[in-house]
Amino acid sequence: MIHQNSISKRALGLKASMTLEISSLAQELKKNGRNICSLSAGEPDFDTPTFIIEAAKKALDEGITRYGPAAGDPCLREAIAHKLLTINKVPSTKENILITNGGKQAIFNLFQILLDPGDEVLIPSPYWLSYPDIARFAQGKPIIVDALAENGFSLDINKMESQISPQTKILILNSPCNPTGKVMKLKELEAIAELLRRHPHIYVVSDEIYEFIISEEERHISIAQLAEDIKERIFIVNGFAKAWAMTGWRIGYLYGNATIIKKATALQSQSTSNVCSFAQKGALAAVQEQPSGIDYMINSYNKRRNLLTEGLKEIKELVVHEQSGAFYSFPQLIGNFPSSLDFCKIALEEEGLAMVPGIAFGQDNCIRLSCSASDDTINDGLDRLKTLIGRLMNK
Numbered sequence: 001m002i003h004q005n006s007i008s009k010r011a012l013g014l015k016a017s018m019t020l021e022i023s024s025l026a027q028e029l030k031k032n033g034r035n036i037c038s039l040s041a042g043e044p045d046f047d048t049p050t051f052i053i054e055a056a057k058k059a060l061d062e063g064i065t066r067y068g069p070a071a072g073d074p075c076l077r078e079a080i081a082h083k084l085l086t087i088n089k090v091p092s093t094k095e096n097i098l099i100t101n102g103g104k105q106a107i108f109n110l111f112q113i114l115l116d117p118g119d120e121v122l123i124p125s126p127y128w129l130s131y132p133d134i135a136r137f138a139q140g141k142p143i144i145v146d147a148l149a150e151n152g153f154s155l156d157i158n159k160m161e162s163q164i165s166p167q168t169k170i171l172i173l174n175s176p177c178n179p180t181g182k183v184m185k186l187k188e189l190e191a192i193a194e195l196l197r198r199h200p201h202i203y204v205v206s207d208e209i210y211e212f213i214i215s216e217e218e219r220h221i222s223i224a225q226l227a228e229d230i231k232e233r234i235f236i237v238n239g240f241a242k243a244w245a246m247t248g249w250r251i252g253y254l255y256g257n258a259t260i261i262k263k264a265t266a267l268q269s270q271s272t273s274n275v276c277s278f279a280q281k282g283a284l285a286a287v288q289e290q291p292s293g294i295d296y297m298i299n300s301y302n303k304r305r306n307l308l309t310e311g312l313k314e315i316k317e318l319v320v321h322e323q324s325g326a327f328y329s330f331p332q333l334i335g336n337f338p339s340s341l342d343f344c345k346i347a348l349e350e351e352g353l354a355m356v357p358g359i360a361f362g363q364d365n366c367i368r369l370s371c372s373a374s375d376d377t378i379n380d381g382l383d384r385l386k387t388l389i390g391r392l393m394n395k
């Protein structure tokens, strides 16, 4: 038995990620012989492209197996700086870039460096579920800015501005968004840049991890390319997990002001030391490839996103909002349904359908379904969902 004060106050409130929990529960049921249809995945169902695997294997053969610089392989940092310039129109040098163990660690490190106890972090909801926990662990205070399903999840800038206080330190943006799939438009980003000019004490963390997973009609815009005058207050979080199907490789990066990057590097040197050295060579091969090298995956997500969305639109108890990026749909349940957590538990237990409850993303009247699955799995999931909703409505 451990003493009741053994766990630090900071760690007491820490919860395990709900998406990882649901995925592993679904996997466990599958292992036990249940016929499970999983639309809960937050990761590509493609394998990492072969040329990336070959680059990492070559690195191993060449003996790249030792500690490396805490900030990351200088070649990879330079290649990312080049990518930021050519693709995102954001000039930088390697001093602006830190290689991290996934995009998640980029956010973790940055929050540890920027936040003092009580500093507030504005998080538009629905949000990627780790933001509030990472903020709390850094002793920050998450301030949720509701972008309601009823309004198509559009950010209300005036409402957000009314939640700004002298303690506000960070505003998080996530486009394309997990879980809504919404892509921020130029006008919205310009309005946010204006807001930042009015509030010079706020930093922006722009999570762009789904930048390439976007429909043909949409364009990803980084706020960093719009606002030269406030560039020093903008950080970009990105990584290789989603677009390059490299979730297990754990490679992300943080772009931003060189002084802050240096501090975040010092933190890394005292925690994880450096990202796996040969895995970084795989990421280097990825970032040096033309973005068209991943078109086959992007086209497939776009088709499957449409398949999922059109299928969901046929269920009259759901409101399906516009989504043009990432690989999720976040429909709103209309009617007398249990909480999203209970709804997803019933779906898993009774229909063998794995989805993620909207409450994990701050909206309890929604559910998240992933289209990172085959057409057959998506159709199967839609059938199971229709059956479940039909049964719950007739109860």
Ligand SMILES: Cc1ncc(COP(=O)(O)O)c(C=O)c1O
Binding pocket: 042, 101, 102, 103, 104, 105, 128, 174, 177, 178, 207, 209, 238, 239, 240, 241, 247, 251, 252
């Ligand atoms: C919006 C968002 N940001 C960051 C991450 C973290 O990605 P990584 O696997 O690179 O840590 C995820 C992963 O699900 C995500 O959905």
